[in-house]
Amino acid sequence: MNARSLIRILLMLSMLLPVVVRAADGPVVLYPPDLMFSTEGKVKVFIFSPDKSAPLGATINFKAIEGIEGDHFKKGEISLNPGLNFVEAGGKRLRLYYLPGAKMDRFILQGKKSDEPYIFRAAKIHPALDDGCDGCHTFEDGKLSSKPQKESCYACHTDYSKVEEGKQVFLHTPVAGGECTSCHDPHFSMLPKLQKSEKGCRECHDAFPEDGVVHKPVGYGDCISCHSPHAGPGPKQLIKPGNTLCATCHENPHRQHRSADAKGKLTKVPPDFPVDNSAGKPEMSCTGCHAPHQSAERRLFVKPQGQLCKTCHQL
Ligand code: HEC
Ligand code: HEC
Ligand code: HEC
Ligand code: HEC
Ligand code: HEC
Ligand code: HEC
Ligand code: HEC
Ligand code: HEC
Incomplete structure (x- = not known):
């Protein structure tokens, strides 16, 4: 390894520190997330910009991202270099790692020996984003709002409260309340099925005692x-009565x-x-x-x- 590439690597590693100095009303990069691992060279970009005329200043590896379309809800595509990549927008720096064609869903990078390693994880995007943001959001008077989830999610997914005549359905309380995002991320997730938390049910329910049987x-x-996480034919959302x-x-x-x-x-x-x-x-x-x-x-x-x-x- 020559001196120049060593300096480049050291510079890259020092760049790993996150920068979060987001201007209060500046653009928000919705996707890709920070510390994302990719096996594909092309990645979609979704950005929300409260001020549609303000310059985005979004960069990939310090070069302006080309071809971003949209007013407040902007989308485009970036090409990654193998290895570390940096996307910057709204004063925030996102770190992406690209290994072409790799057969794994995470990549661990050791920075300085004393530091915690950086864990890059594959993310799965919600296909709903391809249809734009309007299905779930309104943007009026400079304010971004989310539509009620019973309306937006059930526009594309089966309504769990619907049931055949003569049958019963027992709904999980957060589902009955239309609080899908208490468990799901509406945009993307590094966990299966757009789940938000690795703790799953234990996010809200105490663990059962581990003594005895x-x-x-x-x-x-x-x-x-x-138990179904949503609804079941038995009380307590049991999948069978x-x-x-x-x-x-x-x-x-x-x-x-x-x-x-x-x-x-x-x-x-x-x-x-x-x-x-x-x-x-x-x-x-x-x-x-x-x-x-x-x-x-x-x-x-x-x-x-x-x-x-x-x-x-x-x-
Ligand atoms: C499937 C429905 C859905 C779609 C599609 C969607 N969103 Fe969202 N979004 C939500 C919901 C619901 C929330 C509120 C989050 C919560 O309750 O935890 C949210 C929150 C947000 C937030 C604020 C919180 C954050 O994550 O920073 C932004 C910004 C945002 N969305 C932008 C967008 C943009 C831009 C798009 C289009 C590229 C988009 N959303 C598409 C449902 C959606
Ligand atoms: C514009 C249509 C659309 C809307 C609105 C929508 N979804 Fe989806 N969603 C999809 C499609 C398409 C898929 C992928 C096909 C599938 O797995 O059924 C999907 C998949 C999912 C998955 C499974 C992901 C996986 O990895 O298997 C979850 C969970 C989900 N959506 C939750 C939600 C929630 C919560 C909302 C409301 C905040 C919502 N969706 C709104 C279209 C939509
Ligand atoms: C208590 C947590 C929780 C809530 C609340 C919740 N989900 Fe889920 N959802 C899950 C889990 C866990 C899975 C994965 C189930 C599996 O692996 O079989 C899932 C899976 C899904 C899937 C993938 C297809 C399927 O049925 O497995 C869709 C679509 C979905 N949820 C939509 C929704 C919508 C829409 C709402 C709101 C009305 C909602 N979820 C509320 C936990 C939840
Ligand atoms: C082998 C099947 C089975 C599994 C696995 C299971 N449950 Fe249950 N659960 C039941 C049954 C049956 C009931 C209803 C008990 C009754 O009404 O007497 C129940 C009741 C409950 C209740 C209502 C309060 C109570 O304790 O009776 C909660 C909350 C609950 N389960 C959560 C969970 C969680 C969280 C997990 C995973 C750690 C889990 N269950 C795994 C069968 C199961
Ligand atoms: C976001 C919070 C949240 C998560 C995550 C969650 N629950 Fe619940 N759950 C609730 C609330 C709130 C209630 C209603 C309060 C109650 O009755 O204790 C409830 C009630 C229940 C009940 C009925 C309790 C009763 O006594 O009637 C069962 C069973 C249950 N949940 C199972 C699960 C299972 C299984 C999972 C994981 C797939 C899960 N919950 C994840 C919030 C959650
Ligand atoms: C809810 C009531 C109930 C409880 C509690 C119960 N049993 Fe039974 N047991 C029955 C019935 C009903 C039969 C069927 C035979 C009969 O009609 O006498 C039976 C049959 C049996 C038989 C078979 C007898 C034969 O002649 O074939 C054995 C052995 C037995 N029970 C042991 C136990 C043990 C050990 C326990 C405690 C762990 C227990 N039972 C708890 C109601 C009960
Ligand atoms: C009246 C009380 C009673 C009822 C009701 C009952 N069991 Fe049992 N169960 C017992 C007893 C007693 C044993 C034997 C325990 C021993 O001495 O090993 C047992 C043992 C078991 C075992 C351990 C393995 C085996 O087959 O011995 C399983 C599994 C089991 N029961 C499942 C069930 C299921 C499923 C049901 C409902 C269809 C059920 N039990 C209803 C009392 C009951
Ligand atoms: C998803 C599968 C599954 C379901 C559903 C299920 N069990 Fe089990 N159960 C198991 C397994 C696996 C074991 C361990 C068997 C073994 O060790 O040989 C077990 C063991 C048991 C035992 C023996 C426990 C011991 O350590 O002696 C009893 C009793 C029992 N189950 C009762 C029930 C009852 C009652 C229900 C319904 C409320 C039920 N099971 C539903 C999978 C299940």
Whole structure:
């Protein structure tokens, strides 16, 4: 490596520090995001400019970006060089890393040894942006507003509250409220399905205790194997109602505790014990004896075994 390219690399690394001195009403680069990793040489650019006549001053690797179109909502395309690239607009510097044709979705760059490494991640853009910004935004009297999400999102996506006649639907509270962006980024995301947070459900719900017995799918954080994040045919957005949910993974568990009517003399099922009709015939509810998430008792029993059995069996 010659001295010149070494200096160039050192200069590039020092450039990695972010600059955020955005003028209050200056342009906002909506896409690409800072620290984006790309395997494609061409990347779309979306910029919001409150003052449509003000010069954008947007640059790619210190050269003006050509061919940006639009008034307040501007779009264009940039070509990247292999390696590090810098996009600047509105006083903000974005760092992009391009590896042509690479088969990975992130790239880690170690700056100075003492520093945290820079992690560049692939981002997925919401295809809605291709149709422009007007589907979701209005811009009036110098003010950018977002339309109600029940109106804008359901213009292109299935309305989760719609349901066939005679069927029921249970909506997740933030979905019922039209707060799609409490979980989704409307523009792009570095996580699957435009999700905003790596914490998923735990962003809003406490983790279940980890002592005793933890139901396997809960331990894996696979909440959506039982609950829809949006809406389901069972209460609590369960993807299947009653015992049919458990039957997805437990085919025909222990035969003795199915029928809701007791035959043995020493057995009496209390009238308030939950009964489930989802399989077409009355059955004792699985959740009458087993907790769905976690329990201090073996076999996920809802009560200590001694007490649980005595609910029905006079031992
Ligand atoms: C699919 C709907 C949708 C589309 C399409 C969309 N936006 Fe947005 N945008 C939103 C919503 C919703 C918010 C509010 C964010 C929130 O509630 O978290 C928002 C917020 C913003 C913000 C302020 C917050 C931020 O991220 O800095 C800007 C600026 C913005 N959008 C610009 C644009 C531009 C420019 C376009 C077109 C290239 C666009 N949006 C396209 C839905 C959309
Ligand atoms: C102009 C039409 C349009 C609007 C408006 C729109 N979307 Fe989309 N959305 C799409 C298209 C097209 C896709 C990609 C096709 C697909 O996966 O179904 C998509 C995909 C998605 C995905 C899945 C992304 C993935 O990686 O699979 C989510 C989540 C999403 N949209 C959420 C929203 C939310 C939230 C809103 C409202 C803020 C919204 N969309 C508004 C057109 C739209
Ligand atoms: C509580 C968080 C949460 C809320 C609120 C939410 N979503 Fe989602 N959404 C998710 C998750 C998680 C997935 C991914 C599901 C998967 O991987 O199967 C998803 C997936 C999607 C998809 C991809 C297709 C699909 O069904 O898997 C679309 C489209 C979508 N959401 C639209 C919306 C819209 C529109 C709203 C608002 C009415 C909304 N979401 C509200 C968490 C949420
Ligand atoms: C953005 C915040 C948020 C996220 C993320 C979120 N929820 Fe919720 N969820 C709520 C709110 C608010 C309620 C209603 C308050 C309540 O009843 O506790 C709720 C209620 C529920 C309920 C019904 C609770 C009851 O007692 O009736 C279930 C089940 C549920 N959420 C499951 C999930 C699952 C599974 C995920 C992940 C896919 C998730 N939630 C992610 C906000 C969220
Ligand atoms: C094996 C299926 C299954 C899995 C996996 C699962 N749940 Fe549940 N969940 C249920 C059932 C069944 C209920 C209803 C319990 C009842 O009504 O007695 C429920 C109820 C809930 C409730 C309502 C309050 C409560 O505790 O009863 C919340 C909140 C909830 N689940 C969140 C989650 C979250 C978050 C995850 C992931 C960590 C998750 N669930 C994973 C089956 C499941
Ligand atoms: C998505 C799949 C899935 C669903 C749905 C599911 N389970 Fe499970 N369950 C598992 C797995 C995996 C195990 C662990 C099996 C093993 O270790 O052999 C398990 C184990 C169990 C155990 C034994 C726990 C122990 O450690 O002794 C009970 C009891 C149980 N499940 C009850 C239920 C009930 C009740 C429901 C319905 C509310 C249900 N399951 C729904 C996947 C599921
Ligand atoms: C009346 C109480 C009761 C009901 C209702 C009940 N179980 Fe059980 N379950 C038990 C008992 C007792 C055991 C055996 C525990 C042991 O001693 O190992 C058990 C064990 C299990 C196991 C562990 C593996 C096995 O097959 O032994 C699974 C899985 C399970 N039950 C799932 C279910 C499902 C699914 C339902 C609903 C269809 C259900 N249970 C309904 C009491 C009940
Ligand atoms: C909700 C009521 C209820 C609870 C709680 C309950 N059982 Fe049962 N059990 C039944 C019914 C009903 C039968 C079906 C046989 C009958 O009609 O007597 C049965 C049958 C059985 C059988 C088979 C008997 C035979 O003759 O085939 C065994 C073993 C058993 N239960 C053990 C247990 C154990 C161990 C517990 C505690 C972990 C328990 N049961 C909790 C209601 C219950």
